Amino acid sequence: MSASETAPAPAWRGRLRRMPWQQLTPLAGLALLLVIGSMLHPAFLSPTNLFNVLTRAAFIGIIAVGGTFVIIGGGIDLSVGSMAAFLSGAMILIMNALHGGTISPLGVVLLGVGIVLGSGLLAGAANGLAITRGRIEPFIVTLGTLGIFRSLVTYLADGGTISLNFALRGVYRPVFYGYFLGIPIPVWVFAVVAVVGAIVLHRTRFGRYVRAIGSNQEVARYAAIRVARVRTLTYVIQGLCVAIAVALYVPRLGSASAGTGILWELEAIAAVIIGGTALKGGSGHVWGTVVGAIMLSLIGNVLNLTTVISEYLNGAVQGLIIIGAVFLQRGRQGR
Amino acid sequence: MRTPILSGVGLSKSFGPIEVLHAVDVDVCAGEVHALVGENGAGKSTLMKLLSGFHQPNRGEVVLDGRTVRFRDSNEAEAAGIVMIHQELNLVPDLTVEENVFLGREPTRLGLVDRRAARRATRELLDSLRTDVPVTRRVRELSVSQAQMVEIAKAVSREVRVLCMDEPTDVLTGRETEVLFDLVRRLTVSGVAILYVSHKLDEVQAIADRVTILRDGDKIGTFAATDLTPADMARRMVGRELADMYPKKLPPPADAPVALEVERFDVPGFATGATLHVRRGEVLGIAGLVGAGRTELFEGVLGLRPGHGTVRKDGRVVRWRHAEDAKHDRVAYLTEDRKGKGLLLTKLLRENLTLQSLERFAHPFVNRRAEQAALEQAVKDFDVRVARLEVQAAALSGGNQQKVVLAKLMLTAPDVVILDEPTRGIDVGTKRQIYFYVAELLAKGVAVVLVSSELPEILGLAHRVVVMHDGVITGTLEGDDLDEETIMAYATGLRRDAPPTTTEAPRVRV
Numbered sequence: 001m002s003a004s005e006t007a008p009a010p011a012w013r014g015r016l017r018r019m020p021w022q023q024l025t026p027l028a029g030l031a032l033l034l035v036i037g038s039m040l041h042p043a044f045l046s047p048t049n050l051f052n053v054l055t056r057a058a059f060i061g062i063i064a065v066g067g068t069f070v071i072i073g074g075g076i077d078l079s080v081g082s083m084a085a086f087l088s089g090a091m092i093l094i095m096n097a098l099h100g101g102t103i104s105p106l107g108v109v110l111l112g113v114g115i116v117l118g119s120g121l122l123a124g125a126a127n128g129l130a131i132t133r134g135r136i137e138p139f140i141v142t143l144g145t146l147g148i149f150r151s152l153v154t155y156l157a158d159g160g161t162i163s164l165n166f167a168l169r170g171v172y173r174p175v176f177y178g179y180f181l182g183i184p185i186p187v188w189v190f191a192v193v194a195v196v197g198a199i200v201l202h203r204t205r206f207g208r209y210v211r212a213i214g215s216n217q218e219v220a221r222y223a224a225i226r227v228a229r230v231r232t233l234t235y236v237i238q239g240l241c242v243a244i245a246v247a248l249y250v251p252r253l254g255s256a257s258a259g260t261g262i263l264w265e266l267e268a269i270a271a272v273i274i275g276g277t278a279l280k281g282g283s284g285h286v287w288g289t290v291v292g293a294i295m296l297s298l299i300g301n302v303l304n305l306t307t308v309i310s311e312y313l314n315g316a317v318q319g320l321i322i323i324g325a326v327f328l329q330r331g332r333q334g335r
Numbered sequence: 336m337r338t339p340i341l342s343g344v345g346l347s348k349s350f351g352p353i354e355v356l357h358a359v360d361v362d363v364c365a366g367e368v369h370a371l372v373g374e375n376g377a378g379k380s381t382l383m384k385l386l387s388g389f390h391q392p393n394r395g396e397v398v399l400d401g402r403t404v405r406f407r408d409s410n411e412a413e414a415a416g417i418v419m420i421h422q423e424l425n426l427v428p429d430l431t432v433e434e435n436v437f438l439g440r441e442p443t444r445l446g447l448v449d450r451r452a453a454r455r456a457t458r459e460l461l462d463s464l465r466t467d468v469p470v471t472r473r474v475r476e477l478s479v480s481q482a483q484m485v486e487i488a489k490a491v492s493r494e495v496r497v498l499c500m501d502e503p504t505d506v507l508t509g510r511e512t513e514v515l516f517d518l519v520r521r522l523t524v525s526g527v528a529i530l531y532v533s534h535k536l537d538e539v540q541a542i543a544d545r546v547t548i549l550r551d552g553d554k555i556g557t558f559a560a561t562d563l564t565p566a567d568m569a570r571r572m573v574g575r576e577l578a579d580m581y582p583k584k585l586p587p588p589a590d591a592p593v594a595l596e597v598e599r600f601d602v603p604g605f606a607t608g609a610t611l612h613v614r615r616g617e618v619l620g621i622a623g624l625v626g627a628g629r630t631e632l633f634e635g636v637l638g639l640r641p642g643h644g645t646v647r648k649d650g651r652v653v654r655w656r657h658a659e660d661a662k663h664d665r666v667a668y669l670t671e672d673r674k675g676k677g678l679l680l681t682k683l684l685r686e687n688l689t690l691q692s693l694e695r696f697a698h699p700f701v702n703r704r705a706e707q708a709a710l711e712q713a714v715k716d717f718d719v720r721v722a723r724l725e726v727q728a729a730a731l732s733g734g735n736q737q738k739v740v741l742a743k744l745m746l747t748a749p750d751v752v753i754l755d756e757p758t759r760g761i762d763v764g765t766k767r768q769i770y771f772y773v774a775e776l777l778a779k780g781v782a783v784v785l786v787s788s789e790l791p792e793i794l795g796l797a798h799r800v801v802v803m804h805d806g807v808i809t810g811t812l813e814g815d816d817l818d819e820e821t822i823m824a825y826a827t828g829l830r831r832d833a834p835p836t837t838t839e840a841p842r843v844r845v
Contacts, residue, residue, distance in 0.1 A: 199700075204701065208697075216676075220690070221639065222639065226659055283681075
């Protein structure tokens with residue numbers, strides 16, 4: 001009785017105490033980058049530039065939302081960049097093959113998007129099942145599929161480039177370059193994926209189970225949670241997110257090659273980690289991942305706008321920010 | 336009387352505001368085994384840790400060879416020849432025996448580790464202890480008793496004068512215990528003083544010269560071991576409380592149906608041909624020594640590890656492949672490994688409480704307010720002592736953690752509850768609360784299976800007792816057969832009933 005009466009006050013006090021460190025570190029980093037950017041170039045804060053940043057962030061960001069599930073569940077997926085390349089190549093080849101038949105170009109594009117989403121689910125399920133049913137480390141499985149997907153796209157492209165039929169490009173183009181209510185379509189998609197991801201992770205049983213499993217798999221198993229099923233599903237979600245990113249990426253260039261999506265896996269993992277998700281699993285936030293992805297995109301943009309640091313050092317700055325972010329997060333754990 | 340090597344004078348120790356040890360005097364002489372006995376939470380491990388430098392007393396002093404000493408940590412105590420062997424062995428699993436024995440003080444030659452010298456010294460050491468542990472084997476590949484021998488060898492190599500052993504036989508089989516006792520006797524002959532903590536009173540009587548009995552942090556007295564029977568020790572340990580420690584044992588209704596039946600169940604590597612049943616309103620005790628396969632048997636039945644055999648719930652044959660299947664059939668299992676398998680230590684109480692029954696709180700979105708209400712109710716129902724509700728599970732004491740785990744199980748509304756070591760590492764008061772909670776469950780017609788290594792608990796609660804030895808059920812006891820000696824005879828394999836008589840046919844009896 002007394003406990004229930006005294007509970008509310010410490011509750012918000014506790015939340016307040018955790019707030020500054022755990023939740024605001026990524027936001028503070030984002031704010032810092034915005035301040036630096038606006039000092040470097042007057043056009044930095046223009047809607048055009050910021051939409052440009054967000055549109056670029058969308059690919060990595062959408063993949064990283066899926067990665068948030070995988071990493072919180074105690075796993076890792078190294079194959080997402082190669083998977084994106086493979087799905088892009090396969091999608092273009094399928095759409096080209098369908099074109100010219102009885103289906104209208106719009107129908108071909110819709111069918112292509114449907115097929116790529118389905119294929120993403122399957123690719124994620126393959127990773128997940130190999131990990132859970134095959135009882136193989138996620139690092140090993142996805143390192144393997146990283147190689148497999150990469151070499152498959154190279155094989156499909158015969159070492160060159162796979163290009164989308166010109167007529168189809170015209171129909172598909174607006175998906176990347178179009179606007180809805182003044183905001184670029186990829187930004188809308190990114191937002192929807194993030195919101196749905198956040199709801200699933202933070203408000204559903206599934207999300208709670210993912211965190212429980214990442215926190216202690218044995219406790220979850222003894223609590224009658226179907227651990228293998230939940231873990232597999234995190235990889236399926238990851239695959240679906242990769243496919244959504246691919247559906248946005250293909251209309252951008254209209255082509256895929258062996259070089260597509262190189263190092264996207266590392267950028268996606270970086271976005272998740274910068275966003276405050278623990279690499280060992282158990283806890284994290286989708287919105288942190290979103291902030292992380294935007295930060296990575298902003299760094300590139302800021303370096304482009306300035307001559308102080310060469311844009312070729314983009315990777316180095318990103319690397320420093322990742323290490324710095326994890327350092328700050330470790331500080332709050334009191335070690 | 337010999338002069339003591341090590342003694343504690345008026346030792347008191349508090350953790351936070353709670354004093355767990357009140358001005359206790361104790362001493363140990365060269366060549367003697369001095370046992371400390373008491374219930375969980377009586378302060379015996381604390382006392383031992385004060386003497387071996389792991390804790391520092393709040394009041395009182397430690398005297399070594401007639402001089403007051405203040406050990407800042409266990410390393411200083413070890414340097415003075417006082418070595419403690421922990422319940423959880425302190426060895427590096429991936430190093431060899433020889434590397435472990437000399438860890439941190441490897442003999443060197445020309446700046447490199449002189450493996451030959453280390454190996455020779457280790458072998459001589461183990462030979463002198465008359466154990467045949469292979470020195471080049473990795474510790475990971477040793478049996479628990481062998482690992483313990485290595486731990487002792489390590490202590491002896493540091494010229495131990497006082498060896499403190501905390502529940503050393505907990506993880507040993509009967510034969511391994513004999514080997515350990517031989518070793519202890521040889522060590523005492525060579526003049527080592529042994530301080531020995533155990534709750535196995537028959538073993539204490541067998542090995543100890545003197546016995547100090549503790550109760551709730553007070554010293555009840557020090558006695559010559561020959562003056563006490565194990566029953567005397569138990570009576571003095573528990574004091575007058577013994578009578579009302581357990582609820583009144585009411586027999587299940589004569590027509591109580593069988594809730595859970597297990598028939599010829601095998602768990603590969605752990606249990607063979609297990610057959611048992613439990614009725615509604617009944618406590619079925621599962622007794623046996625550590626390593627008898629009790630936990631594994633029930634984990635197998637529940638689908639938590641591979642196993643096969645026939646399981647019936649309320650007369651219907653069931654096949655549980657996952658804990659989830661058992662949950663749907665309203666069977667709940669309380670794990671013996673509270674910290675490793677029972678609680679998400681870094682998560683809030685609320686998340687822990689509802690983890691096993693989250694479907695009741697999610698339609699489809701998790702309703703945190705309902706969860707919070709359930710937590711407030713559970714804290715009230717189970718008397719969880721916690722200053723505020725928004726804390727991680729790790730912040731609770733063992734007893735309160737166990738109450739949360741119990742509350743978590745009960746949210747699934749089970750009608751068969753399997754409690755595996757439900758009071759391990761829990762203070763006396765909380766134990767009593769758990770026993771009375773079991774009685775409440777019985778009154779509601781729940782069937783309870785109680786797996787326990789504490790015989791008083793089994794005798795205090797169980798209507799019938801199944802005894803396991805080495806993966807096999809050696810007997811099912813009830814009525815007049817229920818006493819410690821009989822259970823121990825079956826648990827050690829000295830007695831065993833022929834399999835057909837253990838296969839009681841419950842339907843015939845009802």
